[in-house]
Amino acid sequence: MFPFGEFAPVVAIVGICAVAGWVLTTWMRIKNGYPLDGAWGQAVYPRKNDETVERVKLLSQENAQLRAELGAVKDRLATVERIVTDSGSLLDREIEQLRGKTN
Template sequence: MNFAGPTFVLAIIALSVGGWMFTTWVRAKHGYPVENEWGGTVHRTDVDADRKIALLEGDNAKLSGQIGRLEERISVLERIVTESNGQAAQLADQIDRLR
């Protein structure tokens, strides 16, 4: 085997490029960030990411509104329960008015 010839150098270059291509393919397949030609990283982009974010923002707004309404209802119930001069009839009357 002649290690001084150009075929040996070309074989090393081919094996290096082939190994780089294989590792890049494995990284991309499994979702790891891939290095670009300048050494920076390129992350996998999700095509539906903007749509998912918009849906989550809508759900967040809806749930925030529900929490606000529930806090108001709890504050009314706390006020009814903690009244110091309330009698049973007044309490029943207030509960009926809230319905």
């Protein structure tokens, strides 16, 4: 016969390690915002509450503001690139035209 008594501690250690690994990965998924899996593999999402909805609204507004600011920075960069790459005489003419308009 095969002696199962010798392998019982090994089986117990492997089982404990498997459960600890499952708990650790579940905790890491929750901590980092990944969806959890249900018993049949379907995603289990946390319930929406007022705080979560408000946070999403604030993040969406901040995202829109940052996109607008990025657009303004791109416009400024395009102007700087145009100034740097244009010939000096063209830039001088434009500056003189602007000076003439302000006087």
